[in-house]
Amino acid sequence: MAGQTLYDKLWSQHLVEQRDDGSALIYIDRHLLHEVTSPQAFEGLRLARRKPWRLDANLATPDHNVPTTLVERAAGNAGILDPVSLIQVQTLDDNCEAFGIEEFRINDERQGIVHVVGPEQGATLPGMTVVCGDSHTATHGAFAALAHGIGTSEVEHVLATQCLLAQKMKNMRVRVEGQLGAGVTAKDIVLAVIGRIGTAGGTGCAIEFAGSAIRDLSMEGRMTICNMAIEAGARVGLVGVDDTTIDYLRERPYAPNAEQWDAAVAAWRDLVSDEDAVFDKEVVLDAAEIAPQVSWGTSPEMVAPIEGEVPDPDAIADDTVKRGVVRALEYMGLAPRQKITDIRLDKVFIGSCTNSRIEDLREAAKVAKGKKVADSIALAMVVPGSGLVKRQAEAEGLDKIFLEAGFEWREPGCSMCLAMNADKLGAGEHCASTSNRNFEGRQGYGGRTHLVSPAMAAAAAIAGHFVDVRNVDVRDHTQQSQEA
Amino acid sequence: MQALKQHQGVVAPLDRANVDTDLIIPKQFLKSIKRTGFGPNLFDELRYLDEGYPGQDASNRPENPDFVLNQPRYRDASILLTRRNFGCGSSREHAPWALEDFGFRVVIAPSFADIFYNNAFKNGILLVPLDEASVEQLFQEVEASDDYRLEVDLEAQAVTTPGGDVFNFEVDEFRKHCLLNGLDDIDLTLEHEGAIRDFEKRHRAAQPWLFRG
Numbered sequence A: 001m002a003g004q005t006l007y008d009k010l011w012s013q014h015l016v017e018q019r020d021d022g023s024a025l026i027y028i029d030r031h032l033l034h035e036v037t038s039p040q041a042f043e044g045l046r047l048a049r050r051k052p053w054r055l056d057a058n059l060a061t062p063d064h065n066v067p068t069t070l071v072e073r074a075a076g077n078a079g080i081l082d083p084v085s086l087i088q089v090q091t092l093d094d095n096c097e098a099f100g101i102e103e104f105r106i107n108d109e110r111q112g113i114v115h116v117v118g119p120e121q122g123a124t125l126p127g128m129t130v131v132c133g134d135s136h137t138a139t140h141g142a143f144a145a146l147a148h149g150i151g152t153s154e155v156e157h158v159l160a161t162q163c164l165l166a167q168k169m170k171n172m173r174v175r176v177e178g179q180l181g182a183g184v185t186a187k188d189i190v191l192a193v194i195g196r197i198g199t200a201g202g203t204g205c206a207i208e209f210a211g212s213a214i215r216d217l218s219m220e221g222r223m224t225i226c227n228m229a230i231e232a233g234a235r236v237g238l239v240g241v242d243d244t245t246i247d248y249l250r251e252r253p254y255a256p257n258a259e260q261w262d263a264a265v266a267a268w269r270d271l272v273s274d275e276d277a278v279f280d281k282e283v284v285l286d287a288a289e290i291a292p293q294v295s296w297g298t299s300p301e302m303v304a305p306i307e308g309e310v311p312d313p314d315a316i317a318d319d320t321v322k323r324g325v326v327r328a329l330e331y332m333g334l335a336p337r338q339k340i341t342d343i344r345l346d347k348v349f350i351g352s353c354t355n356s357r358i359e360d361l362r363e364a365a366k367v368a369k370g371k372k373v374a375d376s377i378a379l380a381m382v383v384p385g386s387g388l389v390k391r392q393a394e395a396e397g398l399d400k401i402f403l404e405a406g407f408e409w410r411e412p413g414c415s416m417c418l419a420m421n422a423d424k425l426g427a428g429e430h431c432a433s434t435s436n437r438n439f440e441g442r443q444g445y446g447g448r449t450h451l452v453s454p455a456m457a458a459a460a461a462i463a464g465h466f467v468d469v470r471n472v473d474v475r476d477h478t479q480q481s482q483e484a
Numbered sequence B: 001m002q003a004l005k006q007h008q009g010v011v012a013p014l015d016r017a018n019v020d021t022d023l024i025i026p027k028q029f030l031k032s033i034k035r036t037g038f039g040p041n042l043f044d045e046l047r048y049l050d051e052g053y054p055g056q057d058a059s060n061r062p063e064n065p066d067f068v069l070n071q072p073r074y075r076d077a078s079i080l081l082t083r084r085n086f087g088c089g090s091s092r093e094h095a096p097w098a099l100e101d102f103g104f105r106v107v108i109a110p111s112f113a114d115i116f117y118n119n120a121f122k123n124g125i126l127l128v129p130l131d132e133a134s135v136e137q138l139f140q141e142v143e144a145s146d147d148y149r150l151e152v153d154l155e156a157q158a159v160t161t162p163g164g165d166v167f168n169f170e171v172d173e174f175r176k177h178c179l180l181n182g183l184d185d186i187d188l189t190l191e192h193e194g195a196i197r198d199f200e201k202r203h204r205a206a207q208p209w210l211f212r213g
């Protein structure tokens, strides 16, 4: 018999019941909640007079609607000016209080984007099933946890039963072998993967990311990659456990205590695909060939290397693809064959659950240090993923580097990733963004999003247009403290 | 979920085919944090002369006197009679939430959209598909009478008119079972409560660090 994949192991370890029709009941270890997709679920519980099955499995924090400017944040919930946003955040607070669910509220230092907060707290552990009413829950798969997004009815189902009705997915493996070039990061890997397999490439699959280039990444980098599995069509992204995983988790608040630690680590060591496991699909990429990536269109698969150019629709044979490209170029205001480095920018956003962790901010700061944001850039903002990331960054002096360079340094939240709070693009504005979606209108009505890595975003802010970060002189951010 | 075995109620005729979910409940109401309270905005664009927005007091809004649900004899209707492909469009669960909140328990039409079919049953609304000729007969009868009521028997899968005509209808066995007993997905899962508790116990014993309490 062939060995098991990591996904097979996680699935069978959580199977409560297998039904004849192919559906199954799986047990959920961790349920993360935020203000947008939970209110109707709590109301449903209330109407049916039900209680949450297991309180300690749940952890909540508001993120989508919170303002990111200090003035507004200082006022707590009262600082949320949009009444609809305020009601959502207030409702989450009320529901968590009424049902007894732990919540990191708006001004709690541990508040942040759910997908940054979970791992940071050690609330996401290897071998867990993790769900949240949000498609980027795939992020948590970086810890060898089976993690995916769910809908509001399912949020209620998980609260009430600690289980989910699910169907087993197929196994897909994306191997990235070899060494990344200097200046090339996890974000470039995942954009290159999506460019290669397309936004439907992983449909119906759990994608395991493997290979030496993935092994070499930090946990932050692995999270960036799993985060965007959903943009490749897969609800689940996974990376097997190794020392990097274990070292990251040591002494996190929710991680196993000293007594349980060794047993936990022993169990985690098995959370890798067996040597002889069989995958339904496999794709292999050479890390050395990946250049910094920039998305030029309105779908994450519309990417090009920095030294490349925007496609020419006339050179595309397939009629459907061609029409998609024509439409995207029109929306993005780009000409066929325009060089990527000629795309001029109006705004720069460094943040989101894809790239707002400490390592991302360090990468961006290295590029920004000692330079100035171009005059043509109307707004360049850095939004840390959580209050703790913010504190850490400030302890390292990153905030000063950004502020001196002309970036705004904000309070944690989803911010301009989806523009549900006041941070938005104006119509026609081009934005270098470290987020995950470049759909029409995603960052504001008529806004034009280009997905890039934090280093590429910082370099673009300085130049006013895209530049190859490999040619930019970077300085180690730690030099600041040495000089001072 | 509220069970439904037999139901007797006033019938309101909505003489339109392809009524989509946007017509049932316009998108501006999706921002709400609730799943109740959509009743006053059911068919909002047809029902009122002004534009609706969330949180408004519907009692002061100018009603469209021509719309069927605004006629006094239909205000307490609980059975909606309509035409082909009812509920097409998006997957929003707000559509059945709005119908239910208004007071509808049964919708009769020649056919229903797929996703809506599931969503309606999940929320305790019985969908009765009848052939075009039968639906046409019901439309004629309802318009000719001042207080037209139908009797719907889910167990027998039959609709009986005041004149004694009986129309049989098809219903998915599983959905029928749930509706007769008032079971929703959560109830069904909770029927396996024992299995979940057993699993949880083993899981906790094997990996105690996954539990904090």
Ligand code: SF4
Pocket (backbone or CB within 6 Å): A063, A064, A113, A114, A115, A134, A136, A352, A353, A354, A413, A414, A417, A418, A435, A436
């Ligand atoms: S940062 Fe963006 S993608 Fe991530 S959870 Fe928030 S809105 Fe969603």
